[in-house]
Amino acid sequence: MELDFKCSDVGVWKEALSSYESRIESLNKPDLVSLDQFYRVKLPSLLHDRDPDPYLTTSELSQLMKWKLSRGKWRPRLLDFVSSLEDSVVKSASEKAFKSLPDISKAVKELTVLKGVGPATASAVLAAYAPDIAPFMSDEAMEVALGNSKDYSLKQYLLFVTKLQDKANELKLKGEWDGPSDIERALWSCTVRAKSQPEKSSSGKKRKR
Numbered sequence: 001m002e003l004d005f006k007c008s009d010v011g012v013w014k015e016a017l018s019s020y021e022s023r024i025e026s027l028n029k030p031d032l033v034s035l036d037q038f039y040r041v042k043l044p045s046l047l048h049d050r051d052p053d054p055y056l057t058t059s060e061l062s063q064l065m066k067w068k069l070s071r072g073k074w075r076p077r078l079l080d081f082v083s084s085l086e087d088s089v090v091k092s093a094s095e096k097a098f099k100s101l102p103d104i105s106k107a108v109k110e111l112t113v114l115k116g117v118g119p120a121t122a123s124a125v126l127a128a129y130a131p132d133i134a135p136f137m138s139d140e141a142m143e144v145a146l147g148n149s150k151d152y153s154l155k156q157y158l159l160f161v162t163k164l165q166d167k168a169n170e171l172k173l174k175g176e177w178d179g180p181s182d183i184e185r186a187l188w189s190c191t192v193r194a195k196s197q198p199e200k201s202s203s204g205k206k207r208k209r
Contacts, residue, residue, distance in 0.1 A: 003190035005144050005167065010175035016186035023189045024071070026196065035067040039128060047098075047129045054129060056094035058087045061125070065116070068124050071188075072139055081116025090114065094125060101126065102133050104161055108154055119157045131181035135164045140191035141184040 003016050024036050043064065047054045056064075062083045069075055082090075097110035104126070111122035119137060126134035135141070137157050142148060145163045146156070164180035171177040 003144065003187060005163075005187070008170060008174065010171050010177060013171060013177070013183070013186050014175075016190045017182050019193070020185045020189045023192045027071075027192070029070050031066070032070045035063065035070055038063055039067040039124075043128045044131075053095060054098045055091040056125060058083070058085050058090045061085070061090050061094075061114075061117075064124055064128065065121065068121060068136075078116045078121070082114065082121075085114055085116075097122070097126065098129055101130050104134050105154060105158060107134070108157065112154075118152055119154050120152050123157055127181055127184075132179040134161060135180040135184040138184060138188050141187040144187045144191060 003012070007013065021036075024032055043060060046060065047056070062079065065079050065082050069079060093110055093114050097107040100107040100110055107126055108119050108122045111117050111125055112119060117125075123134055123137040127136040137152070137160055141164070142151075142156075142160055145160060145167075148156070161180065164183045167183050168177060168180045171183075
């Protein structure tokens, strides 16, 4: 069962969040577990080690894109685009973006000048550095929070951010909760679980699609 976005029970949200790593593993996608560790642990550390002038390299952006595509829908052309970007261009755009925070709109615009980087990928970059401000714009979380996962515009992302920040603030009042990025991961986990369960019919055979 998918997580109801209106749910205000912190325990339910924590349970969903706690299943995140097992959901990542359950997808059985090559390198996704290591890519997820890179994105959630190593990359944030690298970025903050560069404070007060954090930036992203082309290699790191490429790894981030692999993570994003492996966790969602694989679009190889996007990986080709970002992998071919000049390091100096990526460093400049990302440094400007990080300095623009907490102005999310400006930060996204600084990143989307890069070929292959739209608002969704830009959100992943920002979430790696400031998860408490800018959650990742995943299809799964968008679908639950906004009822639409096909609109990847900046306007839609800003609406998504507001919804997740409001929900995170609501949960903080009821118990221990970190921020909007944990809301995204909880929603992603529940959606992945819900989508995996209908794979088999009551007879145990896979349904045709």
